[in-house]
Amino acid sequence: MIEFYHVSKQYVKNQYALNDINLTIEKGEFIFLTGASGAGKSTLLKLAFKEELPSKGQILIDSFNINLIPEKKLFKLRRNIGIVFQDFKLLTRRTIYENIAIPLVIRGERKSVIDKRVHSALSLVGLTHRRNYIPEHVSGGEQQRVAIARAIVGNPKIIIADEPTGNLDTELSIEILKIFERINANGITIIIATHDKNLIKMFPKRVIRLEKGRLISDWSKEEIL
Numbered sequence: 001m002i003e004f005y006h007v008s009k010q011y012v013k014n015q016y017a018l019n020d021i022n023l024t025i026e027k028g029e030f031i032f033l034t035g036a037s038g039a040g041k042s043t044l045l046k047l048a049f050k051e052e053l054p055s056k057g058q059i060l061i062d063s064f065n066i067n068l069i070p071e072k073k074l075f076k077l078r079r080n081i082g083i084v085f086q087d088f089k090l091l092t093r094r095t096i097y098e099n100i101a102i103p104l105v106i107r108g109e110r111k112s113v114i115d116k117r118v119h120s121a122l123s124l125v126g127l128t129h130r131r132n133y134i135p136e137h138v139s140g141g142e143q144q145r146v147a148i149a150r151a152i153v154g155n156p157k158i159i160i161a162d163e164p165t166g167n168l169d170t171e172l173s174i175e176i177l178k179i180f181e182r183i184n185a186n187g188i189t190i191i192i193a194t195h196d197k198n199l200i201k202m203f204p205k206r207v208i209r210l211e212k213g214r215l216i217s218d219w220s221k222e223e224i225l
């Protein structure tokens with residue numbers, strides 16, 4: 001469970017990137033976070049994995065106040081959260097297998113464990129046949145699937161994706177969202193920031209809408225379409 005209590009963020013004095021956000025996300029939910037460019041979507045996501053700190057308010061994950069986590073223990077929080085970006089952020093000189101293995105290599109997992117988990121992640125995103133390719137030799141949609149596999153390989157409880165379909169056409173975007181649905185079916189919480197209303201229309205999920213840093217609607221799908 002993720003809880004925001006009266007959370008505000010000001011990067012610049014007197015300008016609210018987020019303004020008094022109150023929000024509860026239950027374990028296993030699938031959520032779209034939407035709103036125009038500059039509304040505060042990326043900021044909200046960054047606060048959840050403590051890449052940015054709130055100016056005011058509290059953020060709890062599984063009842064634990066993440067404000068209180070010292071820098072040295074941040075890796076423990078981040079182990080529970082898989083992150084996917086719009087621009088994939090893959091290592092260009094590494095194979096797809098190696099890219100997906102990175103989080104486990106960093107943790108010092110045994111080779112046999114890595115192999116098992118990477119293969120299961122490859123299979124979940126349908127890329128087993130591409131495992132020995134380098135990223136530039138596969139399509140954009142496939143590169144995003146690699147990034148998703150890398151995000152789930154460490155068995156996180158939460159996946160946070162910031163505009164994961166921003167560089168993809170509609171057909172590929174739908175494919176990516178179906179993969180997120182499959183991951184969600186395993187009980188993993190999914191939070192996707194997107195400004196793509198058409199995509200949101202196709203997937204009946206909880207929708208949280210931000211406008212100029214304020215949370216202006218929650219659940220009310222009709223209102224935003």
Ligand SMILES: Nc1ncnc2c1ncn2[C@@H]1O[C@H](COP(=O)(O)OP(=O)(O)O)[C@@H](O)[C@H]1O
Binds near residue numbers: 016035042
């Ligand atoms: N690092 C930063 N420094 C200063 N202002 C920022 C920074 N990051 C975001 N902002 C500002 O905060 C507001 C919200 O931005 P952001 O969270 O990126 O919105 P979104 O992801 O919805 O486009 C915008 O006005 C943006 O210019």
Ligand SMILES: [Mg+2]
Binds near residue numbers: 042043162
């Ligand atoms: Mg953004």
